[in-house]
């Protein structure tokens with residue numbers, strides 16, 4: 001019998017800055033410009049070193065969108081020797097690669113040129129579509145305009161960047177809106193073939209945010225959306241749920257193929273109140289299915305050569321490492 005396979009990636013989460021041009025009604029990650037709003041290089045390097053020692057294969061750089069547009073940010077970043085946060089993520093991506101970690105960046109909206117530059121040092125990139133609906137939670141977030149998000153995902157496709165996107169459930173959208181969002185993603189993938197995985201992520205309320213009292217999607221509703229995603233998306237696109245945010249053991253049966261990035265070291269800075277399950281806990285969560293580690297670039301994109309030449313030796317080595325049954329570090 002062939003067991004169903006559920007994948008995950010072992011990562012380190014590096015929130016390079018909490019400063020952001022948007023103000024999403026559900027977000028507790030964003031802060032004003034203040035002390036500690038940029039992760040200092042020494043701390044980033046320590047996190048990369050420690051994560052590499054724990055057997056991670058991915059450095060996830062996720063941070064506020066266009067922080068340079070927020071007054072005062074340039075000075076704070078300037079003190080660390082950088083003029084643009086993307087120069088900083090570029091250098092840290094090189095540092096990650098040196099330590100055998102593949103960079104994956106989700107920095108919110110980037111231009112075609114910015115994507116092209118980061119692609120040299122990133123094995124994959126991501127941007128949540130969130131929703132195609134106009135919702136109150138996004139009224140102060142120009143970067144969450146669906147047209148702007150779709151355009152960036154198109155640009156990533158033109159550049160053949162292995163890509164992660166997804167929808168956020170419970171932010172004021174209807175089931176029809178979810179269906180529309182998923183169809184838009186399927187259509188983008190039909191045109192460019194770059195979507196590796198679609199995250200179906202449930203909103204979790206945060207004290208002190210506009211949506212702190214909003215209703216959360218129930219397990220049945222999340223399950224129905226996962227099934228819908230599995231129905232709409234072709235089989236070469238994985239449906240991912242974050243295993244720390246909902247009742248994963250019940251949701252996995254609804255059509256999930258992937259559990260995304262799980263860190264043995266860092267917290268989920270976007271949902272800090274939800275700890276990651278440890279790796280043996282994941283094995284229990286998937287029940288009868290087989291839990292398999294993967295890289296942030298999927299095998300079919302490796303076969304197609306969708307990566308920068310400077311990542312080639314590392315991708316080859318990490319691929320061999322995760323295929324080996326007993327690999328020491330953290331296994």
Ligand SMILES: O=c1nc2n(C[C@H](O)[C@H](O)[C@H](O)CO)c3cc(O)ccc3cc-2c(=O)[nH]1
Pocket residue numbers: 009011013058060062104105106124125126127128164165197259260261262263268270295296297
């Ligand atoms: O492309 C993205 N990847 C996100 N990922 C990464 C994703 O799970 C993996 O890095 C990818 O599957 C690539 O391996 C997260 C990982 C975490 O550990 C925590 C939060 C996220 C959120 C995102 C995200 O918004 N966009």
Ligand SMILES: C[C@H]1O[C@@H](n2cnc3c(N)ncnc32)[C@H](O)[C@@H]1O
Pocket residue numbers: 026027028062128130167168201202203204205206270271
């Ligand atoms: C990194 C991704 O995290 C998601 N995100 C942001 N805030 C929350 C929250 N309160 N609950 C769940 N997901 C959230 C968004 O979809 C963003 O794109």
Ligand code: SF4
Pocket residue numbers: 020021022023024027028029030063064065108141143
């Ligand atoms: S979810 Fe992302 S874009 Fe929205 S406010 Fe938070 S950091 Fe900014």
